[in-house]
Amino acid sequence: MPKLIVVAGLLLALTACGKESTPTPPPASQTTQAGSGPVDVNVPVEMRPVLSVDPPAQTPAPAAPDVLTGKDGSTYRVGPSIGDFGRFENVGVEQVDGRWVLNIELPDDTAAIFATWTAENVGKQLAIVVDGELVSAPEIASAITGGALQIAGSFTQKEIRELERAITGK
Template sequence: MRTFAALAVLVAVAGCSVQVSGTAQPSGNGFVVKDGTQLRFRPVLQELTPSPPAGAAADRQSADPAAQQAAAAALDCAQGRPDPLAGRDDPALPLVSCDRAKGTKYVLGPAFLSGADVGWVDARLDPQTGRAVIGIRFTAAGTRTWAGWTGGNVGKQVAMVLQSRVLTAPQIQSAITGGETQISGQFTLPEARQLAHDIAGG
């Protein structure tokens, strides 16, 4: 299971073309997104520390802040526990979810990108730092949406959500306009490879 020592961050990859076809072949540590319907990019509205579930189950897609807090309190983020909402969340509504590897709970906004906007995902070592990173390459349409969203949300977090669960929620370091993004953090190459695999849909 993934465990990261520090908050992951998103950075632009220098020298990448804005026009990305989505047909590039992945490397040995790369994965093509085959089904883009389950992966969603959602803004993080609130990050909550891990806590045991408390209270009755509540609506995890309510727009009411009080209902969101109640849903977060009641949400059970234990690993291996099935999610009754898995794959059935409405992308147009907010979502209360969690990262089951860390137990962190999140209140997320409506989705603004999907896996259909991603060409491929890979894991590799950054030649400048020697650290493992995940690269995400967007389609041409995804590049435009991503550039606009990251430009307006520097310093904020974005959650990559697969079947209603948060895979990672890195922080935006700058506007990302070149069509490819790197997620960097304190993880090993095998952990980065697993995350890339999960982002691509498993």
């Protein structure tokens, strides 16, 4: 699973279905692609706390609304949704120092929810769930305030575009 880094004013480290140890300063942008402008997603994006993660098993996890399977086969038990994120102010992909990143801007109402939750849950994982499917499970390294997120890592352009499509439904 590719590693992720999220920037919200201050640098935050997140990992897709794993953990990132030390945040680093955000790199200077080299190539920018225009963002989308406001996006109403086809299916609301749920943000749910990860309660536990079990390594991949040889038998599939039982189907349940609070049990999700990651791309690597790990089983995630998740808590209730902290909110449905059905609209983003802007979503765009850019290349920064040779790495592909996904920029997401939240509207004020969901940015406030997200800021409060991340401040109270630093060091814990957050499941990003779209239509019942686990898209990513990053670790919250610090509070994400201001509503601006940047997801970066060892993504190819195709992988970052797939993540963008998974989150926006577009």
